Amino acid sequence: METIVNTDIKSIIDNAKTYCDKEGIEIELVYKLPEELLAIISERSKALPTLYFVPINLLKRRLKNGCFLMKKEQKIIGHIFAHEHHVKGHSVYERSSLWVDRNYRNYNLGLLLMSKMTELYTNDFLISIAQTSKVHHYNELLGMTHIALSEMSKLLVEELEKIGKLRDELSYKYFVNSSFESEIRQLK
Numbered sequence: 001m002e003t004i005v006n007t008d009i010k011s012i013i014d015n016a017k018t019y020c021d022k023e024g025i026e027i028e029l030v031y032k033l034p035e036e037l038l039a040i041i042s043e044r045s046k047a048l049p050t051l052y053f054v055p056i057n058l059l060k061r062r063l064k065n066g067c068f069l070m071k072k073e074q075k076i077i078g079h080i081f082a083h084e085h086h087v088k089g090h091s092v093y094e095r096s097s098l099w100v101d102r103n104y105r106n107y108n109l110g111l112l113l114m115s116k117m118t119e120l121y122t123n124d125f126l127i128s129i130a131q132t133s134k135v136h137h138y139n140e141l142l143g144m145t146h147i148a149l150s151e152m153s154k155l156l157v158e159e160l161e162k163i164g165k166l167r168d169e170l171s172y173k174y175f176v177n178s179s180f181e182s183e184i185r186q187l188k
Contacts, residue, residue: 009115009141016112025072025104027116031063038063041079045097054097065093068116070100070109077101080113082121087159092125092180094165098135111138118142118177125180129165131172139175147174152184 020027038056045054054062062081070078078100085092095117100109114135118126128139136146149157149169160166167174176184 012108012141013112013115016108019107020070020109020112023072023104025070025077025109027068027070027112029116029120030067030069033059033063033067033069037076040076041097041099044099059097062096066117066120068113068120070104070113072104077104078109078113080117082117085159085163085165087125087163088155090125092127093121095126095128110135111141114138115142118144122177123179124177125183126177127180128175129167129172130175136173136175144175144177145181147176147181147184149174156184 019025035056038059042054042056042059059081062083065082065084067079067081069076079097080095080099081097083094083096085094095114098110098113100113114128126144128135128144130136130139140146149160149166152160152174157166
């Protein structure tokens, strides 16, 4: 297990990839999954307090934007989805439904999944709405910027409220990638 004290993100991610190679863990980007697997992921989201419940039909919509899966011996041990929102004619992608099997935690596999999704949406508007300090730290390591609601355009805040993504800033923080950060105040 590697404790993240330094901020050398490249070596941390390289170590997570090396761990995956040694353990026979495959990472793949998928846009379709069998209904049975979607049902398992949906039920998992219902059972875990750290995840919001995601019904199967919403998972199918998210799959169209991509899902990174971690698999070992055909068993899913981790996943992250991209949820597309439409805000005033712009697509805003939210990293969502991050999960890593308890037996594979503490090897920075969640950070590796977040990194893959962040890289996939480098040139798009990407947002992370996170509650835990660990995810906040990961967002910072990945070069995302914490932004308060007061720094966003009024229209964006209104849209976040409409789509159910307006959160209590005492419990949640918003992080955006550089593409989104450069335009977030002007987004109309």
